[in-house]
Amino acid sequence: MVTQRELPAGRYGSRDQRRGPRWVYWALLVVFVVVGLVVAYVAYVNLGDGPITTEPASYKFVDDHTTQFTFTVTRDDPSKPADCIVRTRSADGDEAGVREVYVPAGGAQRTVDTVVHTSKRAVIVEVYGCSYQVPPYLKNA
Template identity: 85%
Template sequence: MVTQRELPVGRYGSREKRRGPRWVYWALLAAFVVAGLVVAYVAYVNLGDGPITTEPARYKIVDDKTVEFSFTVTRDDPGKDADCIVRTKSSDGDEAGVREVYVPAGGDQRTVDTVVHTSKQAVSVEVYGCSYQVPAYLRSS
């Protein structure tokens, strides 16, 4: 017959499983849920639609060094000026030209026309991005 040997309780403690207070479990669970919500909110703010969105309207390649481009700007705050960066690409994928475009305040949706001068013939044009942080040199022009 096999018997289980008892260890000295004073030396090794009892064999009963010790669990912490139940509130610690719930507090940790709540902390993880709050942390998850914070991460989701930050991702939504940084990866969601920005305050300024653009949509290309039309473009025309005038010659090997010039492109006319029109695009529509939609803002969440029509009372603020905006700065949009327009860039063109050549057939080999290189950036052929870049232009900053000043969009004055007024109207939540506005069509903007611009001319981009390029270093080589462009095959495409796009709005790289827009911001409410308009540099002083752009406002004065």
């Protein structure tokens, strides 16, 4: 026959003693879930696909200081103009040239041609990013 040993109450505490009201655990669980959902939503908005996407179409390194670049811009709101930043990089990874390109309103998808002048020979050209926040000096150009 197996008997259960009694533990000294002063040393280990009582088994019948509760740590706190049950509603505190549920409230903390709800707060934890809500905070998790908020973090997931913020990450989705900031890291998900943006309203403007680009895809390179073609490029040509004309000489050591000139690059021709064609890319396609797709917008979720074609009624708004956009501003895209195109940059080139040299073999050592330095930024060799940068140019802002105005993309006028109209058409959900538009092909854009540009020329980027560089400080040294470029080996790569890319669209750094696009935005609907077009600076005034580009609108008047």
